[in-house]
Amino acid sequence: MSGWGGWARGRGRGWGGGGCGGAQPLPSEPLVFIKATSAINGPGDPIVRPRGAVKLDYEVELAAVIGRDARGVSEADAMKHVAAYCIVDDVSERAFQMEHGGTTTKGKSADTFAPIGPWLVTADEVRDPQALDVSTTVNGESRQRGSTANMIFSVRQLVAYVSRFMSLRAGDIVSTGTPAGVAHGMKPPRYLQPGDVVEIGITGLGVQKNLVVGR
Numbered sequence: 430m431s432g433w434g435g436w437a438r439g440r441g442r443g444w445g446g447g448g449c450g451g452a453q454p455l456p457s458e459p460l461v462f463i464k465a466t467s468a469i470n471g472p473g474d475p476i477v478r479p480r481g482a483v484k485l486d487y488e489v490e491l492a493a494v495i496g497r498d499a500r501g502v503s504e505a506d507a508m509k510h511v512a513a514y515c516i517v518d519d520v521s522e523r524a525f526q527m528e529h530g531g532t533t534t535k536g537k538s539a540d541t542f543a544p545i546g547p548w549l550v551t552a553d554e555v556r557d558p559q560a561l562d563v564s565t566t567v568n569g570e571s572r573q574r575g576s577t578a579n580m581i582f583s584v585r586q587l588v589a590y591v592s593r594f595m596s597l598r599a600g601d602i603v604s605t606g607t608p609a610g611v612a613h614g615m616k617p618p619r620y621l622q623p624g625d626v627v628e629i630g631i632t633g634l635g636v637q638k639n640l641v642v643g644r
Contacts, residue, residue, distance in 0.1 A: 459582050459590050464519070464604070465538035472546035472637035476520055478623060479539045480644050484523035485621040488607035489565045489573050489629040491558060492517040493584050494549065499597040507588040510597065513551045514558060516634050517604045518544040518627065523613045523620070545602075547635040554633070558584045561632040563608060567625055575608030577631075582606075 470476065478485050496512020519537065526536020555561075558577060565573035582590070587603055597603070612620045621627065623643040630636035 468543040470541040488519035573610035
């Protein structure tokens with residue numbers, strides 16, 4: 430994992446139906462932000478709740494791993510630059526993200542906030558990245574369930590879009606957003622607590638299981 434390159438989040442609120450809140454107008458363009466590589470975590474390693482964190486959340490996401498450098502690529506050519514797919518839990522601290530000013534990055538980048546894996550599946554083994562079931566459970570309770578068919582922007586569109594604004598290097602990860610069901614969007618919110626067990630999975634890409642612990 431440590432040999433992988435940078436991280437680009439490319440999404441437009443992620444999916445139809447809302448990712449981290451209620452109903453909102455569909456965006457005309459993806460929202461792009463960076464998640465620090467220091468957040469990378471193993472698929473079975475603990476998620477550590479930082480000091481002062483009170484609104485810890487999960488986001489199951491399909492991630493595309495770049496295999497060839499991409500700069501200003503067209504949608505028609507975008508998939509030629511995708512080498513593989515994997516699961517990412519885009520762990521988020523919503524208070525850090527939304528209540529402290531500045532950018533989204535600081536609510537997404539604490540250590541352990543990016544469990545990746547368990548497998549890196551080559552693109553030729555994924556027949557259609559827009560036809561995968563995704564799911565999240567917390568302590569065995571279903572929280573998120575959807576299909577990548579409902580993504581607002583496809584993998585092809587996201588890779589092309591991000592490459593307009595920054596070069597994507599081999600090893601970079603483009604994570605694609607999440608379906609409804611995150612803790613922040615519940616009424617009332619049901620944020621993660623130490624002792625919770627988060628399991629997320631995507632068809633053909635495996636399942637990761639992480640215990641939430643306090644610092």
